[in-house]
Amino acid sequence: MADNNNSGNVVATTDSLDNSASTAKGGIPGGGSGNNSNSSAYTEARQLGETRVASFDFCDTLCPKAETAPIPFAYKDENVSLADAVRTWLNSLKEAKRLSPIRRLKRKVNDGDNANPLENASFGHSVAQPERQNEQRDDGSGAVRLVGLSKVKALLNPRHPWFADRQGELDGWRRYQCKEVARPVVAYPNLSLATDRLNPYKLSMKAVQSAMKSLRGLGDVLAENDVRDVKVLDLGLTFPGEITEWFMGRNHGFTRESEAEAWKLWREMWRKAVYNGRGKNRTEILPSLEGFLLNGKAGKLGCHANLHLWSTEKPWQAHWHFHVLAVNQSYAEGKFAEVGHYLEGERLEDLKRLWKVRLLGFASKHGIKVPSLKGKALPVVYFQYIDGSDRAKVVHKWQYVNRSPLEDFALYSNDKPGCPDPPDWLVDYDNRARAYGWFRELKAILGKEVYEALNEDEQVKTCPMCGGRMQPTGILANAELIPIADKGALYSLEWVRGNLRSVPLTRGDLAFLTDIPQGCLGKPVGCALG
Incomplete structure (x- = not known):
C-alpha cells in the first residue's frame, strides 16, 4: 500500500x-x-x-x-x-x-x-512476488530488463547507405543491479570494439553516459544539502533564420568560428546586464539572464546549456538554438534558497524582449539584417517547468539535449533511406554541454573527498528505476537470452509517454538480438507486467 x-x-x-x-x-x-x-x-x-x-x-x-x-x-x-x-x-x-x-x-x-x-x-x-490471476508468474528470479531495446534496433544498424561501413555489433549485454532496492537485473548493450565511432547508437550511449554523470552529480549536491521542492526550468532560445543563415554561410559552411560567436553571445547574455550611461550615471536597463531568473534572490543560479545546430524533424536543415536546463535554487554563502521564477504572462514577454535585444545587438555588430524581428516582433522562446519528482521527464530531457545530431539523422533516414547523405557540418558537430553558475562548482560544494569517493568507479551506472547507483554483475551473451525469454522473464525498459515501462519482447525483438529467423522461434516471448 x-x-x-x-x-x-x-x-x-x-x-x-x-x-x-x-x-x-x-x-x-x-x-x-x-x-x-x-x-x-x-x-x-x-x-x-x-x-x-x-x-x-x-x-x-x-x-x-x-x-x-x-x-x-x-x-x-x-x-x-x-x-x-x-x-x-x-x-x-x-x-x-x-x-x-x-x-x-x-x-x-x-x-x-x-x-x-x-x-x-x-x-x-x-524479490519473490505472489501469483497473479490469468498471468504467468514473474517472481524476479532471473528476470532481465534490457534497457532501451527500441533505440538499439533503430540506431545500431541504420538503413541509410551512408551508414554502410558504420554498423554496430553487440557482444552481449552488461548486467547491473541496484544496491538501494531489490529489483530484477537490468542490462545495457555491450558494444563490440569493431563498432565504428560514428555509429549512431555508440554516439547515443556516449551522450547518455555524459548526461547521467552530470545529473548524478547534481542529485548528489541537492541530496547532501537537503534541498526539496526542486523544479527544472527547460528553456529554448531560438535564433531567427537570418542569423542562422549567417552562421552557416561563414567559412564555407564549417561552423567552428560560428559556434564560438554563438557561445560568446550566450555568455554575455547569461552573465552581463545591459547598462545605459557611464560611471555614476550608469543605470541597468536590462538584467542578465541569470539575474532575470534569480528574480531578486542573492547568489548564483546554476544551468546546463547546449547549442543545437540542426532541426530534429529535418536533421540536414540548419536550425540554431540553445537548450538551457536550470534549477530553481540560488546558491550563496554555502546555502541554497528556492527561487520563485515562473515565466508566465508578462514575465515570458520580458524574457523574449531580453533575448531580442541581445539578438539585435549581435546582428548590428556583424552587419546582419533581421527583418523578422522588426517592430514588435519577438523571437521564438520555449519553456516548461519539470517537477523534480517526475524523474522520467528530468532524465529524458537531460539525455535529449545531450544527444548527437547523427542520432536524429539515423531515425530520419530509416524512414527515408533515399535522402541525401548528412552534411559535413552535421557529422563534425560535437554537441557538448556547458555548465554555468553553481553547476560548475559541484565538486567544491560536495567537498573533494566525497566527490572523488562517489565518482571513483567509472563502471557505476544510474539505476533507471530508482536513480540509485548500480554496479556491473557480469556479461549476458545474446544466446543466453533465449532460455530467459522462454521462461517469460525477458523485457525491455522503454520510455513511454514520459514514463518508464517494462515492455514484453516480441519474437521479432528476439530474432534481432540473436540473428535467428522469426520462424524458428517457437514460444511466445515475455509476459505483460501488472
Missing part, C-alpha cells in the same frame, strides 16, 4: 505482505520460498504496523516517488525469529530515512550495523 502524500519515500506496509492477488505490486509470500512454517512469526511481522522505508529515489531529492516496496522475507536463522529480523531491518531503515548516499558515506558506518538481515538470501527468494 503506497502513501502518495509522502514523496521521496517508498512506503512499505505490512499489508503488502499479504499473499492475495490484490498485492500484485510488492507483496511477498511468507517465507519467500513457499515454506509456511514461519506463519506465527509472519503474523507477528504483519502486526508491526505501517512502516516507512526510504528508497532514496534519485538521491531522495529530484525524483521522490511513492510505491509499494517489496520486502524480502527469505531470511532464516534458528537464533533469530523472522519477526525480530524484520523489525531490526525496518528500524535501521527508518533511522536512515533522511540519510543521503553521501551522508552515509561520510558516516563510515560498519556495513553490518544497518545491513538488511535478508541480504544473504538468494535473489530469487528475496
Whole structure:
C-alpha cells in the first residue's frame, strides 16, 4: 500500500505482505520460498504496523516517488525469529530515512550495523512476488530488463547507405543491479570494439553516459544539502533564420568560428546586464539572464546549456538554438534558497524582449539584417517547468539535449533511406554541454573527498528505476537470452509517454538480438507486467 502524500519515500506496509492477488505490486509470500512454517512469526511481522522505508529515489531529492516496496522475507536463522529480523531491518531503515548516499558515506558506518538481515538470501527468494490471476508468474528470479531495446534496433544498424561501413555489433549485454532496492537485473548493450565511432547508437550511449554523470552529480549536491521542492526550468532560445543563415554561410559552411560567436553571445547574455550611461550615471536597463531568473534572490543560479545546430524533424536543415536546463535554487554563502521564477504572462514577454535585444545587438555588430524581428516582433522562446519528482521527464530531457545530431539523422533516414547523405557540418558537430553558475562548482560544494569517493568507479551506472547507483554483475551473451525469454522473464525498459515501462519482447525483438529467423522461434516471448 503506497502513501502518495509522502514523496521521496517508498512506503512499505505490512499489508503488502499479504499473499492475495490484490498485492500484485510488492507483496511477498511468507517465507519467500513457499515454506509456511514461519506463519506465527509472519503474523507477528504483519502486526508491526505501517512502516516507512526510504528508497532514496534519485538521491531522495529530484525524483521522490511513492510505491509499494517489496520486502524480502527469505531470511532464516534458528537464533533469530523472522519477526525480530524484520523489525531490526525496518528500524535501521527508518533511522536512515533522511540519510543521503553521501551522508552515509561520510558516516563510515560498519556495513553490518544497518545491513538488511535478508541480504544473504538468494535473489530469487528475496524479490519473490505472489501469483497473479490469468498471468504467468514473474517472481524476479532471473528476470532481465534490457534497457532501451527500441533505440538499439533503430540506431545500431541504420538503413541509410551512408551508414554502410558504420554498423554496430553487440557482444552481449552488461548486467547491473541496484544496491538501494531489490529489483530484477537490468542490462545495457555491450558494444563490440569493431563498432565504428560514428555509429549512431555508440554516439547515443556516449551522450547518455555524459548526461547521467552530470545529473548524478547534481542529485548528489541537492541530496547532501537537503534541498526539496526542486523544479527544472527547460528553456529554448531560438535564433531567427537570418542569423542562422549567417552562421552557416561563414567559412564555407564549417561552423567552428560560428559556434564560438554563438557561445560568446550566450555568455554575455547569461552573465552581463545591459547598462545605459557611464560611471555614476550608469543605470541597468536590462538584467542578465541569470539575474532575470534569480528574480531578486542573492547568489548564483546554476544551468546546463547546449547549442543545437540542426532541426530534429529535418536533421540536414540548419536550425540554431540553445537548450538551457536550470534549477530553481540560488546558491550563496554555502546555502541554497528556492527561487520563485515562473515565466508566465508578462514575465515570458520580458524574457523574449531580453533575448531580442541581445539578438539585435549581435546582428548590428556583424552587419546582419533581421527583418523578422522588426517592430514588435519577438523571437521564438520555449519553456516548461519539470517537477523534480517526475524523474522520467528530468532524465529524458537531460539525455535529449545531450544527444548527437547523427542520432536524429539515423531515425530520419530509416524512414527515408533515399535522402541525401548528412552534411559535413552535421557529422563534425560535437554537441557538448556547458555548465554555468553553481553547476560548475559541484565538486567544491560536495567537498573533494566525497566527490572523488562517489565518482571513483567509472563502471557505476544510474539505476533507471530508482536513480540509485548500480554496479556491473557480469556479461549476458545474446544466446543466453533465449532460455530467459522462454521462461517469460525477458523485457525491455522503454520510455513511454514520459514514463518508464517494462515492455514484453516480441519474437521479432528476439530474432534481432540473436540473428535467428522469426520462424524458428517457437514460444511466445515475455509476459505483460501488472
